[in-house]
Amino acid sequence: MxxxxxxxxxxxxxxxxxxxxxxxxxxxxxxxxxxxxxxxxxxxxxxxxxxxxxxxxxxxxxxxxxxxxxxxxxxxxxxxxxxxxxxxxxxxxLRSINRYGGTALIPACERGHVETVRTLIEAGVDVDHVNKLGWTALLEAIILGDGGERHRQIVGLLVKAGANVNLADSDGVTPLRHARSRGFKEIEKLLVAAGAS
CATH class of the missing domain: 1.25.40.20 (Ankyrin repeat-containing domain)
Structure with a gap:
């Protein structure tokens, strides 16, 4: 049609x-x-x-x-x-997923939409949902983010919302290791303070 x-x-x-x-x-x-x-x-x-x-x-x-x-x-x-x-x-x-197996939260984190991330967290979306790539919203914010202010804020929002900071990707690489390998010092500090290893 x-x-x-x-x-x-x-x-x-x-x-x-x-x-x-x-x-x-x-x-x-x-x-x-x-x-x-x-x-x-x-x-x-x-x-x-x-x-x-x-x-x-x-x-x-x-x-x-x-x-x-x-x-x-x-x-x-x-x-x-x-x-x-x-x-x-x-x-x-809130449980609906896109073609990559991700919730609305995951691409919002990747693209640095701080207010959107805050809104979705407040609505009750699952912060630890894992997509087809084996990534959570936290991993996506680090792996595909630029480490700048918006992505720092997003990591902070996810941590505050209780995201599992040690939930590794499908290769076993943790959010902290990804942040360190990219030189994202501020994000690394946020993760360590939240108990990341």
């Missing part, structure tokens, strides 16, 4: 047209050629008003496209905080 008028209105952040189409019976979770719903299209473009209108009208925040992205997972991965918060208040499945 190609893009519907509702998908186009979502992409254009056109709330008036969205409301009109829905009142005329448009299918709120219709799929385009990629399997995306109008809400996912709005989320891709960080179209906050369109996303909010769709979510409040009952759009499924957990509906996945052909590559296993959902509005909730995509908003978390991209740091689209307003859409993420709306999705969380409308039934986002």
């Amino acid at each position: 190609s893009q519907s008028p509702l998908h186009a209105a979502a992409a254009g952040d056109d709330v008036r047209t969205i409301e009109k189409l829905l009142s005329e019976g448009a299918e709120i979770d219709a799929r385009d050629g990629t399997g995306a719903t109008p809400l996912l299209v709005a989320t891709h473009g960080n179209k906050i008003d369109a996303a909010r209108a769709l979510i409040e009208a009952g759009a499924d925040v957990n509906a996945k496209d052909n590559i296993e992205d959902s509005p909730y997972l995509y908003a978390g991965a991209r740091g689209h905080i307003e859409i993420l918060k709306t999705a969380l208040s409308h039934g986002a499945d």
Whole structure:
């Protein structure tokens, strides 16, 4: 199925047209050629008003496209905080995973989205979930992060939330060893203070 008028209105952040189409019976979770719903299209473009209108009208925040992205997972991965918060208040499945087997928290940590990480932790997402690469959010923040201020803050948030600082990757390499090998001194200090070995 190609893009519907509702998908186009979502992409254009056109709330008036969205409301009109829905009142005329448009299918709120219709799929385009990629399997995306109008809400996912709005989320891709960080179209906050369109996303909010769709979510409040009952759009499924957990509906996945052909590559296993959902509005909730995509908003978390991209740091689209307003859409993420709306999705969380409308039934986002904290256990849902992306094509890499990761929760929304893992890519948020990798990409340095501090506020997103804080929001997801407060929502109760599993901080020690392991993805298909054998990495937790903590490992991903260290291995794929830059060791800078944002990633330091994220490691601090994960530690404070009770993340297992000694949960090694699938090769048996701990977060502390990864931090040391990259020369991330501040992150190393945070981990040692939390009991990492």
